[in-house]
Amino acid sequence: MKIQHLEVISNSLLMVNQINGEYATKDAMMVAYLEVTRKLIKEFKEFKIDQVPRNLNTKADALENLGSNINLEKFGAIPLVHVLSPAIEKESTLNVYEIQLESTGKEEGSWTKPLTEYLLSKTVPTGKVAA
Template identity: 30%
Template sequence: MSTYLSAAHQHLQKFQAYEIRQIPRSENSHADALSCLASVIKDKIGRKVSVEILSQPSTTTTDVCVVRYENTWMSPIYAFLTNGTLPTNKSKA
């Protein structure tokens, strides 16, 4: 859900102005009637929830965990594992 929220915020930045507000049920009688109708329906086959499996996500994701390389205690280990380079100091090697 956070991906959808992020996508919504990105789209909202393209507008000069916008307003988001919750409509009380008392002011939205059609939606209230529909929700009440759905909650009281009793049929022989029961309620069904259809599930759609998407072949691709409906939002695009960005890199969440960006790794910034800095010279740390792991640098010599990384250098050895990636290209076999050992430190010049024999005791560190």
């Protein structure tokens, strides 16, 4: 599978304008990320990135705010990931996996299976941690 056309919609005006070259990128780390982004963009036949104004982006804002509304007493613990080094220090910054679909349309043994099942049928995994 080779994606040829990619359209990205972001709520970050800064990021969109930096990628489009309308804003200067001054921070060294952001310059490094921008270089990686531009390298990846060249792999597409067509690439477009646009910014959605906040007032038109209510669904993304609601999703963004879900984390602050989690009832911690229900879960007991929430795993946190501490990123020790930026992703751009590694040779590969993007891993793409092809998923073999069975005739049922579900990904057997894949980390995406619980997500797909939830999105398609609202089936929540059993167990506190998995759910």
